[in-house]
Amino acid sequence: MFTLSSKSIIVAFVASAFIASASFGAPVKKMGGHKVVKSSKSKSQLVHQKKNALEQPAEPLSEEELFQQALKSKSISNDGKILTDKRDGKKYSIEIRGDKAWMKKNLAFSISTPRQCLMEDEKSCQKYGRFYSHQEASKACPAGWHLPDDGEWRDYQKDRSKLDWKDLGQGGCKSWDGYCESSSTGHYWSASSVKKNTGRSWEFRSAAKSINRTDEESSKGLYVRCVADLR
DSSP states (O other): OOOHHHHHHHHHHHHHHHHHHHTTTSOEEEETTEEEEOOSSOHHHHHHHHHHHHTOOOOOOOHHHHHHHHHHHTTBOTTSOEEEOTTTOOEEEEEEETTEEEESSOOOOOSSOGGGSGGGOHHHHHHHOOOBOHHHHTTOSOTTOBOOOHHHHHHHTSSGGGOOHHHHSOSBOEETTEEOOOSSEEEEEOSOOOSTTEEEEEEEETTTTEEEEEEEETTSBBBOOOEEEOO
C-alpha cells in the first residue's frame, strides 16, 4: 500500500502529463511505440474535401486544341493537308470541307491482287488507285475513315466549281467484260445500296464536267475516296 507522500507524487505526475499533452493542441495516442497525432478535422470533413478536389472541372480545350486532336486521331498532319495510312505508309493529300476531311486521291491500299489495277498493270494502281468491289470498298478505308454514303457524295459535289475534274474524271472502272473509258471518266462507290447486289455509284466526266449517279453491280471494280468526320 502506498503512503500519503507516494500518492501525492503520482497525482502530480499525472497532472503534469495532462498539461504536456494539452499544449500540443491535439490528443496523442501511442501505436506500436510511435506517437500518432489525430487530425482536428472529422472524417466527414476530410471526405467532403477530397470529393470537392476530384469534382473540380478541367479547363476546357480551345477550338484549335480540339481541331488538332481530331487531326491526330485521323492520322492527318498538323497542317491538315496529308493523311498517312498507317497500314502501308502511303500518303494522300486531303481537303477539309466543313467538319469533314476528304481524300483528294483514290485509295491505293492493296487487299487482293494486281487485278485491282487498270489493265492489271501495277503502274496504273500507282497513278489512279485501286479498284474495289462494293463489299471490299466498305472495309477498305483506314481506321477513323469511312466510305462516303450517298448523302455525303451529294454534299461533296454541290459546288462543282470546287471539284478537281481532271483528277476525279480519270481512271475509268472495271466491269465483268472489260474496263470503262479511263482518260475522261472516274467511277466511285458510295456506302449506300438501294437494290439487291448493287451499290450506289458516282461517275465524274472530266471532259463534259458532268456527274452521273447510278446503281452498279456490286462485283464491279470502282474507286474509293475515303472521308472522315472531324466533329
